Amino acid sequence: MKYIDEYRDERLVHSLAAQIARRATRPWNLMEICGGQTHTIMRYGLDELLPAGIRLVHGPGCPVCVTPLETVDKAIEIASRPGLIFVSYGDMLRVPGSRLDLFRVKAAGGDVRIVYSPMEAVKLARAHPDRPVVFFGIGFETTAPANAMAVWEARRQGLENFSMLISHVLVPPAIRLLLGSPRNVVQGFIAPGHVCTVMGYRDYVALCRDFYVPMVVGGFEPADLLEAVRMLVAQLEDGRAEVENQYVRSVSYEGNLPAQRIMESVFEVCDRKWRGIGVIPRSGLRLRPEYAAHNAEQVFAVGEISAEEPAECISAEVLQGLKRPTDCPAFGRACTPENPMGAPMVSAEGACAAYYHYRRHSVAEAGVC
Amino acid sequence: MLTLTCPVPLAAGDRVLLGHGSGGKLSADLIRDVILPAFHNPVLARLDDQAIVNINGLRLAFTTDTFVVKPLFFPGGDIGSLAVHGTINDLAMGGAQPLFLSAAFIIEEGFAMEELRRVVESLQRAAADAGVQVVTGDTKVVEKGSGDGMFINTSGLGLVANGMVLSAGQARPGDRVLLSGPIGDHGIAILARREGLEFEGALESDSAPLHTLVAAMLATGAAIRCLRDPTRGGVSSTLNEFAVQAQVGIEIDERAIPVHEAVKGACELLGLDPLYVANEGKLVAIVAPADAGRVLAAMRQHPLGQEAQMIGTVTAAHPRLVTMRTLVGPTRIVDLLAGDQLPRIC
Numbered sequence: 001m002k003y004i005d006e007y008r009d010e011r012l013v014h015s016l017a018a019q020i021a022r023r024a025t026r027p028w029n030l031m032e033i034c035g036g037q038t039h040t041i042m043r044y045g046l047d048e049l050l051p052a053g054i055r056l057v058h059g060p061g062c063p064v065c066v067t068p069l070e071t072v073d074k075a076i077e078i079a080s081r082p083g084l085i086f087v088s089y090g091d092m093l094r095v096p097g098s099r100l101d102l103f104r105v106k107a108a109g110g111d112v113r114i115v116y117s118p119m120e121a122v123k124l125a126r127a128h129p130d131r132p133v134v135f136f137g138i139g140f141e142t143t144a145p146a147n148a149m150a151v152w153e154a155r156r157q158g159l160e161n162f163s164m165l166i167s168h169v170l171v172p173p174a175i176r177l178l179l180g181s182p183r184n185v186v187q188g189f190i191a192p193g194h195v196c197t198v199m200g201y202r203d204y205v206a207l208c209r210d211f212y213v214p215m216v217v218g219g220f221e222p223a224d225l226l227e228a229v230r231m232l233v234a235q236l237e238d239g240r241a242e243v244e245n246q247y248v249r250s251v252s253y254e255g256n257l258p259a260q261r262i263m264e265s266v267f268e269v270c271d272r273k274w275r276g277i278g279v280i281p282r283s284g285l286r287l288r289p290e291y292a293a294h295n296a297e298q299v300f301a302v303g304e305i306s307a308e309e310p311a312e313c314i315s316a317e318v319l320q321g322l323k324r325p326t327d328c329p330a331f332g333r334a335c336t337p338e339n340p341m342g343a344p345m346v347s348a349e350g351a352c353a354a355y356y357h358y359r360r361h362s363v364a365e366a367g368v369c
Numbered sequence: 370m371l372t373l374t375c376p377v378p379l380a381a382g383d384r385v386l387l388g389h390g391s392g393g394k395l396s397a398d399l400i401r402d403v404i405l406p407a408f409h410n411p412v413l414a415r416l417d418d419q420a421i422v423n424i425n426g427l428r429l430a431f432t433t434d435t436f437v438v439k440p441l442f443f444p445g446g447d448i449g450s451l452a453v454h455g456t457i458n459d460l461a462m463g464g465a466q467p468l469f470l471s472a473a474f475i476i477e478e479g480f481a482m483e484e485l486r487r488v489v490e491s492l493q494r495a496a497a498d499a500g501v502q503v504v505t506g507d508t509k510v511v512e513k514g515s516g517d518g519m520f521i522n523t524s525g526l527g528l529v530a531n532g533m534v535l536s537a538g539q540a541r542p543g544d545r546v547l548l549s550g551p552i553g554d555h556g557i558a559i560l561a562r563r564e565g566l567e568f569e570g571a572l573e574s575d576s577a578p579l580h581t582l583v584a585a586m587l588a589t590g591a592a593i594r595c596l597r598d599p600t601r602g603g604v605s606s607t608l609n610e611f612a613v614q615a616q617v618g619i620e621i622d623e624r625a626i627p628v629h630e631a632v633k634g635a636c637e638l639l640g641l642d643p644l645y646v647a648n649e650g651k652l653v654a655i656v657a658p659a660d661a662g663r664v665l666a667a668m669r670q671h672p673l674g675q676e677a678q679m680i681g682t683v684t685a686a687h688p689r690l691v692t693m694r695t696l697v698g699p700t701r702i703v704d705l706l707a708g709d710q711l712p713r714i715c
Binding site: 001004008010013014042043044045046048049094103104106107108116222336337338356357358359360 | 383384385386387388394395564566630633634637639690695696697698699700701702704706707708
């Protein structure tokens with residue numbers, strides 16, 4: 001398939017790995033931000049192709065994983081109401097809240113539906129004018145434009161029964177937090193290609209300047225990721241710290257301006273809690289006041305629901321790249337995808353689930369599990 | 370000492386979830402914990418696609434399957450033809466010659482008579498084309514809202530030759546894994562139709578009766594250990610079942626697994642892995658190494674096996690685990706999913 005197969009070419013991938021091995025003279029810790037990139041790395045075993053000193057640290061870029069427990073609880077509370085249609089992307093349904101998950105709400109009679117686009121939720125709201133329709137709007141800058149468009153469209157059509165429970169998060173403030181931490185071990189970043197497709201990479205230039213850390217905007221196929229690693233290693237070995245764009249077939253400096261405009265018109269920046277990390281200032285998006293009628297948190301008065309997230313949970317350290325999933329004594333034993341203890345074991349993009357699904361055998365051989 | 374105070378895991382046992390019907394780990398748990406303890410007997414315990422019972426020296430294959438597909442009509446078939454093919458295939462995977470079917474219809478009040486006729490005609494045509502007869506049946510009508518249009522159950526009876534034993538437990542290290550053609554067609558065709566997704570290229574269910582393909586494979590006289598049609602849960606679930614039942618490891622090669630371009634594209638877009646997508650006209654065979662080439666050649670001679678491939682090997686290493694050499698070289702696990710495969714957010 002065009003635009004896919006050439007980036008999964010075995011010879012190209014091995015040639016990139018060999019170039020990295022030739023260039024690297026010392027160990028480097030690199031972080032891929034996005035869960036989609038973590039997924040590719042684990043699915044293809046790319047880390048096994050790298051020289052021993054080049055360590056890939058998995059970042060907090062799994063939108064399912066960082067959605068706070070209390071937001072999941074709010075979703076469950078809303079979805080449990082009789083007559084209501086609760087609409088979500090598929091992988092949010094299995095995320096455990098404090099007591100339930102959305103699959104169990106569905107099994108208990110809740111009308112919970114999986115869609116592929118928020119516009120389908122708008123269609124449902126039009127088709128069922130007598131029933132409240134709530135869309136669970138989560139994700140990074142990648143899903144934000146489509147969610148913004150859905151709210152904008154619902155208002156344009158006067159669909160008073162449509163609302164959105166929003167927990168949008170933004171990548172650059174999270175990178176800033178990681179880089180500012182005294183425990184930070186990351187020396188170079190693979191910036192998230194899909195987020196940058198929407199937002200451009202202006203913000204990453206500022207991060208690079210403030211912290212003098214190399215950043216390469218990377219794609220999601222095996223050759224993309226190894227090329228991004230090669231570019232980062234070259235910068236680090238040269239003592240440079242610049243923003244480079246590996247994913248040129250999708251990302252421009254300015255990004256997708258119409259998408260940014262619709263986000264800007266519907267959302268505003270706010271402080272946001274990240275599961276496992278805590279509140280990061282100005283790291284989220286919420287609806288602007290003029291869209292209050294479509295804000296599910298207000299419509300259903302669930303703003304007060306809160307849930308205590310334990311500070312000791314290792315998922316916090318996994319999400320910040322301080323620990324590997326296999327460092328957790330519960331990994332693969334008490335904590336599995338069927339019975340996830342923490343969010344990174346739930347989503348296919350979560351670091352723990354990626355290790356569990358794709359790498360259990362090597363972990364077992366190494367005697368960890 | 371690290372204290373783990375993550376969210377408490379949710380007990381899986383309080384209610385039946387949709388995931389219990391996915392063909393993944395939850396389905397396996399349901400069968401192990403609820404069904405098997407109640408009906409424990411040696412025939413059932415083999416957990417093959419069909420039961421093979423001996424009546425006065427006559428070996429009969431017996432199976433049943435219920436069809437709840439939505440939409441009822443889809444590119445490449447409908448619930449009627451599917452109900453015939455699915456049950457014939459479960460018989461065929463035991464090496465049986467399918468002979469008789471039952472058909473039971475659970476119909477929701479208000480269902481269009483015209484559609485019912487179409488389904489019945491399709492079922493009849495599929496049975497006639499496959500050379501089996503529907504010899505008994507049942508109809509039930511449930512109140513509006515108590516069923517989803519229509520469900521069909523079919524049971525099947527077939528005849529198994531003496532000496533013919535195909536069972537997952539027979540796989541042994543060194544055996545080869547054969548796949549009869551491109552995977553994921555049925556699941557993606559259904560998904561695309563149900564969700565109104567349009568993709569370039571034709572997406573059509575592969576629904577087909579496999580008994581003549583099986584007959585051609587068996588006619589080679591090769592040492593075929595076991596056969597299974599990778600329906601719900603896809604090829605990954607079938608291979609995992611083999612690995613567990615035979616206590617062996619299985620290693621497959623991603624480069625050898627055929628997937629149609631349209632299916633590949635749809636899976637890329639939706640974040641799905643074709644290894645977990647349902648098929649209704651494919652089979653996976655475990656064959657002794659010396660005979661694998663011969664069986665593969667016979668499969669490719671048959672219209673339903675033209676694109677057959679050797680996709681892997683049974684191994685003594687990592688028993689109960691399926692691994693895959695990825696496109697770019699390293700090896701990863703091909704796991705059994707807990708429930709249904711969920712589309713990823715981004």
